[in-house]
Amino acid sequence: MQPLVDPRHGDIEDDASSTKSNSLLSMAGSLLGEISLAKLIVAWLILFIVPAVIVGLVPLIAAAWAGKLAGKLTPALIGIVPIALFVTVAAMGWLFGRRLFRLAESSFWSLNALVIEPAYILGRESLRHLAERMLPEGAAARRRERFRSWSAAASGLLISALALWVLSMAWPASRWSGEMGDLLALKNLAGVALANTLVVVSAYLAVAALAWGLADAAMPPPRDLPQFSAPTPGARTWRVAHLSDVHVVGERYGFRIESGRSGPQGDDRFRRLLRLLEDIHTSAPLDVVLISGDATDAGRSGEWAEFLDALAAHPDIAARVLMLPGNHDINIVDRANPARLDLSIGPNSRLRKIRALSAIEGVQGSRVHVVDPDGKRIGKTLTEALRPHAAELSRFAARGRPYFSTAASDLWDDVFPMVVPPDREDGLGIVLLNSNTDSHFSFTNALGMISAAQAKAMDAVFAQHPKACWLIGLHHHPVEYPRAAKVLSERIGTTLVNGNWFLRRLMPMAKRAILMHGHRHIDWIGECGGLVIVSAPSPVMESKNDASTYFYIHTLEIGADNCLRLLVPQRVDVPGETPEYERSVVEGVVPRAGIEPATP
Incomplete structure (x- = not known):
């Protein structure tokens, strides 16, 4: 039976959220008709208006309180008040310090992600795009690097100047001192609070944008890896199959959000990939x-079920899988409607984290460890750390009751980074980071960051094993690749918001660490400041069912000098669903993996 419109091929609805089929401008326009006005108002109140009013009112309240206190307290009591305040603040810090710090850090980077980073990236990449178009074809790489550095500094200066102009316009209406009576004059208070907020945010933007621009300009430029290391006789080696962005959809004819009908359907390619890995592992163990x-693809229960079922069919491969969360695993609010908002006070974002955490524990719970924040050492296995919370997690997943929401977020933060300790003091250890920000809007789900808590925990792990080498895995790319782009939209990337800071922290480990990530589906192997960075292509995305895709198997080597080196990787082709391939499957003669060296 052949219907007039074959539903197996999909239709325009499957392209609704696809950035491959729609321009960012057209998608932004379609959002206006889909956004829930009620949710938008509540979200703005929670995420912007209330914090802005608080920021603006804090100076007035502090000044009024200080004036009232100074006028009424006797000199004898004035000496007691500071002690009482100190005790109160210390108690609050002892009880809620970690949670308050995480809240402050999350809010700080959210401000960067919403205001500073997009403005800075837009300015920097626009200038870089213009500069590269002005350069003659075949311009030397060093000349391009200089232009990239200058454009970063220029972007920071321009945005800083714009922020200072806004500050100068808002300053006359701001007020930084007052009395208790001023707080009761609500008619004038809102305007003053808004002006104060504009001054504070503009001042921060002016300083931060300038700092980002200068830091970017002074950062060692990312470069293609000049050459791979040659094998050293007698050196210890590890074979690592690097997969990323497999985007399991959990539907036989389902399309991916990003690619729509321009990409593959269903999960057959992922299953073929696992069969190829098993074949490779049999002949050359991984x-x-x-x-x-x-x-x-969207962190739904059915997708995680299909992913786990596919792995379970290959126990030897599953026993070697180590995974970490991506933005599609935890930040897609609605795969069919990118305009849908997910309120921060609701349970849905926590529920997606619980699904991801449960799946990760099922795959590797007994093989990875969490870091003890108090002892600053590698602690319990992930399974042991989650066991006391198993009943609460199950109840929350079943009912979504809000009383466990905060505890669920704390638990999510506590288990990262996950660590596979080295088998000996000078062996290879593995660190798995969570580089996702909290997003309540599918259209802005892709930005990432590494929290200060994770960075400190990673430093503690390195200090605990000072002679070990490390494979560091995360989802987001920490730096934009040194490639010219055809259009500006390709340059507005989704790097780590604090990627500059993160790379600078890792540079002292450059000879003993290699960074591997996914997210952009781009095949790139390079270095930045001596640190080798490996970006994985998606073995599933970027092509339809009948086209081949590929991934790499990397060989890591530790020589007598205790340095970690990357040898020439092997490219593994994943065949498409051609008629020849389907016949070979039916006949039980599946083609072996095509493996060839990568090009530096």
């Missing part, structure tokens, strides 16, 4: 199969 995020 040590690790790293999945650096976006195991699912």
Whole structure:
């Protein structure tokens, strides 16, 4: 039976959220008709208006309180008040310090992600795009690097100047001192609070944009890896299959959000990939199969079920899989409607984290450890750390009761980074980071950051094993690749918001660490400041069912000098669903993996 419109081929609805089929401008326009006005108002109140009013009122309240206190307290009591305040603040810090710090840090980077980073990236990449178009074809790489550095500094200066102009316009209406009576004059208070907020945010934007621009300009430029290391006789080696962005959809004819009908359907390619890995492992054993995020397309229960079922069919491969969360695993609010908002006070974002955490524990719970924040050492296994919370997690997943929401977020933060300790003091250890920000809007789900808590925990792990080398996995790319782009939209990337800061922290480990990530579906192997960075292509996305895709198997080597080196990787082709391939499957003669060296 052949219907007039074959539903197996999909239709325009499958392209609704696809950035491959729609321009960002057209998608932004379609959002206006889909956004829920009620949710938008509540979200703005929670995320912007209330914090802005608080920021604006704090100076007035502090000044009024200080004036009232100074006028009424006797000199004898004035000496007691500071002690009482100190005791109160210390108690609050002892009880809620970690949670308050995480809230402050999340709010700080959210401000960067919403205001500073997009403005800075837009200015920097626009200038870089213009500069590269002005350069003659075949311009030397060093000349391009200089232009990239200058454009970063220029972008920071321009945005800083614009922020200072806004500050100068808002300053006359601001007020930084007052009395208790002023707080009761609500008619004038709102305007003053808004002006104060504009001054504070503009001042921060002016300083931060300038700092970002200068830091970017002074950062060692990312470069293609000049050459791979040659094998050293007698050196210890590890074979790592690097997968990323497999985007399991959990539907036989389902399309991916990003690619729509321009990409593959269903999960057959992922299953073929696992069969190829098993074939490879039989002839040349693998040590690790790293999945650096976006195991699912939208973090739904059915997608995680399909992912786990596919792995379960290959126990030898599953026993070597190490995975970490991607933005599609935890930040897609609605795969069919990118305009849908997910209120921060609701349970849905926590529920997606619980699904991801449960799947990760099921895959690797007994093989990875969490870091003890108090002892600053590698602590319990993930399974042991989650066991006391198993009943609460199950109840929350079943009912979504809000009383466990905060505890669920704390638990999510506490288990990262996950660590596979080295088998000996000078061996290879693995660190798995969570580089996702909290997003309540599918259209802005892709930005990432590394929290200060994770960075400190990673430093503690390095200090605990000072002679070890490390494979560091995360989802987001920490730096934009040194490639010219055809259109500006390709340049507005989704790097780590604090990627500059993160890379600078890792540079002292450059000879003993290699960074592997996914997210952009781009095949790139390079270095920045001596640190080798490996970006994984998606073995599933970027092509339809009948086209071949590929991934790499990397060989890591530790020589007598205790340095970690990357040898020439092997490219593994994943065949498309051609008639020849389907016949070979039916006949039980599946083609072997096509493996060839990568090009530096």
